[in-house]
Amino acid sequence: MQTNLEKLQTKKYLMFSIVGTYFVMLIANLSGHEITTLVTNLLYVPIPGALVILSIIVAKRFGIKGKHGRAWLFFVGLAVSWFIAEQIWLVYDLVYQIDPFPSMADFFYLAGYPFLFLFSIYYLKPLKDAISKKTLTYVSLAAIALLVPSLYMAYDTDSEISAFEFTLALIYPIADAIVLIPALIGLILFFRGEVNFLWSLICMAITLNVVADTGFLLTSMDGSYYMGHPIDMLFLWAYMLFSFGVYSHIQIFKRHRPNIKFQSLDDLR
Amino acid sequence: MFDATNEEISKALVTLAIEKTLINMGKPVLDEVTHRLFANYKCYIPDCHEHPEYLKNVLEELYGDCYNTIVESIKENLGELTTKKSIMNFLTVISE
Numbered sequence: 001m002q003t004n005l006e007k008l009q010t011k012k013y014l015m016f017s018i019v020g021t022y023f024v025m026l027i028a029n030l031s032g033h034e035i036t037t038l039v040t041n042l043l044y045v046p047i048p049g050a051l052v053i054l055s056i057i058v059a060k061r062f063g064i065k066g067k068h069g070r071a072w073l074f075f076v077g078l079a080v081s082w083f084i085a086e087q088i089w090l091v092y093d094l095v096y097q098i099d100p101f102p103s104m105a106d107f108f109y110l111a112g113y114p115f116l117f118l119f120s121i122y123y124l125k126p127l128k129d130a131i132s133k134k135t136l137t138y139v140s141l142a143a144i145a146l147l148v149p150s151l152y153m154a155y156d157t158d159s160e161i162s163a164f165e166f167t168l169a170l171i172y173p174i175a176d177a178i179v180l181i182p183a184l185i186g187l188i189l190f191f192r193g194e195v196n197f198l199w200s201l202i203c204m205a206i207t208l209n210v211v212a213d214t215g216f217l218l219t220s221m222d223g224s225y226y227m228g229h230p231i232d233m234l235f236l237w238a239y240m241l242f243s244f245g246v247y248s249h250i251q252i253f254k255r256h257r258p259n260i261k262f263q264s265l266d267d268l269r
Numbered sequence: 270m271f272d273a274t275n276e277e278i279s280k281a282l283v284t285l286a287i288e289k290t291l292i293n294m295g296k297p298v299l300d301e302v303t304h305r306l307f308a309n310y311k312c313y314i315p316d317c318h319e320h321p322e323y324l325k326n327v328l329e330e331l332y333g334d335c336y337n338t339i340v341e342s343i344k345e346n347l348g349e350l351t352t353k354k355s356i357m358n359f360l361t362v363i364s365e
Contacts, residue, residue, distance in 0.1 A: 066295035126294065127335040195333045252331070253297035256304040 036228030044086040055079040071122030077115035113175040120182035147177035201245030209238035280318040286346035321362035
């Protein structure tokens with residue numbers, strides 16, 4: 001069972017990690033362009049890597065049976081896809097020193113979205129009765145409100161990019177808008193007090209990731225993006241929120257030694 | 270010959286319905302609920318037939334106000350037995 005002290009400690013570690021990343025990136029940005037590129041790329045190894053390890057632990061605990069089990073299996077798919085994507089990006093950027101967009105990394109980033117969507121559906125299934133049609137409508141409208149300007153930005157970009165790059169730039173906002181719907185539902189349930197903070201961490205992570213993606217699209221279109229841009233901090237924070245969300249589930253659903261339930265048949269009566 | 274009373278049959282059916290619902294969510298969910306019931310109330314799932322409030326509290330701890338979905342699933346698993354008096358009492362308390 002996760003005690004109040006453990007919950008408090010989890011929140012403390014989360015805050016520490018968020019503030020720590022902020023300072024690491026701030027110092028890197030103050031130390032010059034090369035250091036920023038190196039530090040940011042390297043941060044994408046342990047942070048998404050930790051998420052892969054934690055998601056495998058939680059998926060192993062739940063197994064493949066049951067609704068939660070299936071949800072965590074999809075989550076492993078997401079964590080592994082995005083981890084591979086980050087490492088491909090790192091190799092292109094740091095080793096080959098070529099623009100990683102478009103590359104195989106995009107294939108793995110995009111492969112993560114169906115996993116993320118299926119995970120959120122299974123994750124929110126136990127809460128389905130608390131989701132009204134009104135909430136669903138508002139949330140869908142919010143997703144569309146985010147999608148329209150993002151599509152416009154992607155469409156309005158300079159004509160030098162290839163048709164493939166253009167298609168990729170269109171797919172990301174659409175995928176983001178789709179995963180934003182269950183994430184916002186989770187957040188609304190949290191603000192209504194229907195689920196606790198640690199349950200909602202994963203929904204916060206999805207929302208933050210969507211915000212970061214939109215920011216990435218915006219800064220890439222106006223050419224102001226560079227590796228180590230503050231937008232990268234949002235991506236890293238999203239990974240951290242994901243990790244702490246998964247960690248809280250590992251804490252909640254700890255392995256317990258089975259209690260000896262009944263000594264004799266009479267105990268059943 | 271094992272003679273079970275109506276009360277004992279109800280207890281067994283409620284236990285099965287609770288366990289089936291929780292195991293459908295995942296084995297660790299069943300383990301956690303069992304563990305919390307014992308840690309907080311020194312009782313087991315079959316005892317929830319007499320003390321539905323214990324199960325309600327544990328589910329609320331884990332799922333917040335959204336525990337109602339789990340209660341609905343327990344009801345579904347009980348099927349037409351929900352009209353039985355002792356099972357109705359159990360469901361009334363747990364749904365409050």
